Amino acid sequence: MLSKPPGIEDIFPDRIGTRNRILEAAREQFRRYNFREIVIPVMEFTEVFVRGIGGETDIVTKEMFTFEDRGGRSLTLRPEGTAPVVRAYVENGEYNRLATCKLFYLGPMFRAERPQKGRLRQFNQFGAELFGSGDPYHDYEVIAMMDAIAKDAGINGYTLLVNSIGCSACRPDFVKALTAYYRGMKNLLCRDCAGRLEKNPLRLLDCKQESCQPLKKDSPKITSFLCPACKSHHDAVKKYLSGSAIAFTEDHLLVRGLDYYTRTTFEFVTAKLGGQNAFAAGGRYDNLVAEFGGKPTPAVGFAAGIERMELLVEGAVADEKGPDAYLVHTGGPALDRAVALCRELREAGFSADMDPADRGFKAQFKKADRENALLAIVIGEDELAAGTCTVKDLKSGDQEPVAAGGMLNYIKNKLGK
């Protein structure tokens, strides 16, 4: 039997109710916040991600699905959405002339990681990017928007973490102090942290090793290194959040894995995702547009993992409703009538279904029940003789004969449509 590749899943109808709840919540908030949809390609030239995400990051060095096209150019299945959106924004002369440009996207991402709970090789994200504003109000706006989406989707018990990682003016000082601090206790570090010290010192701060936890307590805090501009930006973001009653926790240990972030970083985290904890994350990236060859343009955005959010939605979301009507017939001329009526119902905008096979009434009613149909419409010998159909309300169990000519009106009435 053929099977799907590891970490890639089929999503059957029983999951669609929950997903739609999440996606509808997202689309509705995007509408309220005046973000408009952009559809970006599922693959890009590899260079887009190397430049965008950072050549030394794990995503780029070991997690990308990369292959050559027939001309020998390197293509990569997108591992995230921000770099493609920035590329598209810079490349499009119309949209990058706007003072501010608010975009959202939706779709599958690909990372060649080992699958586990809340982590897939093909997973879906929605995300938003806001270009052209360095105002802390807009940091607040994207955070508030994601918060509203989570709440509307039915997710509770999460924490919003907020931090600032400074800018190119003040972060180097902090990194220097951090490196110096950890160098002093090099022999106490776990093996991973020893590597981080050389490769990406900021990540020392979110090591999960038990033995590394005490070391963090006295480590330098980014907040005390922020330059005046970054400090007032950070304070303003916090003030906006407090002013709108969005609960958050300032976490000076929060750093982000991708290279492009500046100033604000944030994460929506929960304890219910096993080894993973974030279901949405983002931040400000004021230098990325320029690095892509655009004119210097500040920007802020976030991305959210749809499958991770699915794991967090409380309570089962009811499946799609069943058909309005299920036709039950006795075959022969009754089947002909059923086929015709089924077609009329569909043309009139109702959902209707039937089984053409010659089965007993019991089996057909059982099927109607399993399909969660609202009405069963019986066409048998009695009905043929009388020129009627018997319509049974499957919720109440009541049934009555209806003249064949009056069916559409009767059902319209019955279902309130």
Added chain:
RNA sequence: GUGGCUGUAGUUCAAUGGUAGAGCCAUGGACUGUGGAUCCAUUCGUUGCGGGUUCGAAUCCCGUCAGCCACCCCA
């Protein structure tokens, strides 16, 4: 990439090294034209795959593949 656990019917799970089973689902019947409740019957298997040990392997051993979980990292 590293590690741990698990692979038996469509699904959830049983079966001291000795005849592969049950619940649910599905299908049919009891009820010859009425679903959800009850009862009965029936279908579905080279026990993931390949080797080895043994008189005999679902069971023990080796390999391999897959899934889950964790590390790394990330949504």
